[in-house]
Amino acid sequence: MSDKILVAYATRTRSTAEIAQAISATLAENGSQVEVRPIQEVTDLxxxxxxxxxxxxxxxxxxxxxxxxxxxxxxxxxxxxxxxxMVCMALTMKNQNYHQMAVEWLAPVRRLVEPVSEGFFAGVLDIESVSSALHQSIFRVSVWTGVWAEGDHRNWEAIRAWASDLSDKLQAPKP
Ligand SMILES: Cc1cc2nc3c(=O)[nH]c(=O)nc-3n(C[C@H](O)[C@H](O)[C@H](O)COP(=O)(O)O)c2cc1C
Structure with missing residues (x-):
């Protein structure tokens, strides 16, 4: 087996893709061989x-x-x-209860495979780029009522810190 790490992602409007690139760059800086790919391009692990x-x-x-x-x-x-x-807007909200709720959105993944580490990152809200009219309306209401704010909320420092910590966790073989 090679020593390569795969960073794969799903995305609609690229904000997760750019986070995947940043994670990959940090892993590479820490000495790993890394490939970053949209999941559609991954056929064999x-x-x-x-x-x-x-x-x-x-x-x-x-x-x-x-x-x-x-x-x-x-x-x-x-x-x-x-x-x-995972990348989402709930993590931009002041009320920490929403952060706790967001952590549970990874439960279906955990039930299939227990991750060695989990990253939770605030994303981007660009209402014009949302393809569904229904979601556009819901998000406009969220912005009007102050629940969410439009813009790029990604915290690159937090993303790089998680990736840096990951280098060690990905070294350990599975028990
Ligand atoms: C149709 C749609 C539904 C979304 N639903 C949620 C949601 O339930 N909770 C949340 O916190 N963020 C939600 N978001 C925000 C996205 O997770 C956020 O915009 C993310 O940065 C998008 O990633 P992408 O650019 O890689 O597609 C939603 C966004 C869209 C477009």
């Missing part, structure tokens, strides 16, 4: 020593293709160090 997988949250869930990826690759992911991250 055999070449990788460890896998990091991320998805944005839509309607309180990972994107369907991301959870399907875990389901399809459950056996392979269970044998290797596997880390998961």
């Amino acid at each position: 055999e070449p990788y020593r460890a896998i990091v997988l991320g998805s944005p949250i839509h309607d309180k869930k990972w994107l369907p293709e991301a959870i399907e990826f875990v389901r399809q690759n459950q056996a392979a992911l269970s044998e290797k160090p596997f880390a998961a991250f």
Whole structure:
């Protein structure tokens, strides 16, 4: 097996893709060989020593293709160090109860494969780029009522810190 780490992601409007790139860059700076790929391009996990997988949250869930990826690759992911991250807007909210709720959105992933580490990152809200009219309306109300604010809420320092900590966690072989 090679010494390569795969950072795979699902995305709709690229904010998760850019987080995956940042994670990959940090892992590489820490001496790992890394490949970053959208999950649609990943057909075989055999070449990788460890896998990091991320998805944005839509309607309180990972994107369907991301959870399907875990389901399809459950056996392979269970044998290797596997880390998961999610990107969402609830983590921008002041009320910490919403943060606790967001942590539970990874439960379906945990039930399939227990990650060695989990990353929770605030994302981007750009209402014009949202394809569904219904979601656009819901998000406009959220902005009017002060629940969410439009813009890029990604905390690159927190993302790099998680990735840096990950380097060690991905080294350890699965018990
Ligand atoms: C259709 C839709 C549904 C969303 N649902 C949620 C949600 O339930 N909870 C949340 O915190 N964020 C939600 N978000 C915010 C996204 O997780 C956030 O915009 C993320 O940065 C998008 O990632 P991407 O650019 O990689 O697609 C939603 C966004 C969209 C477009």
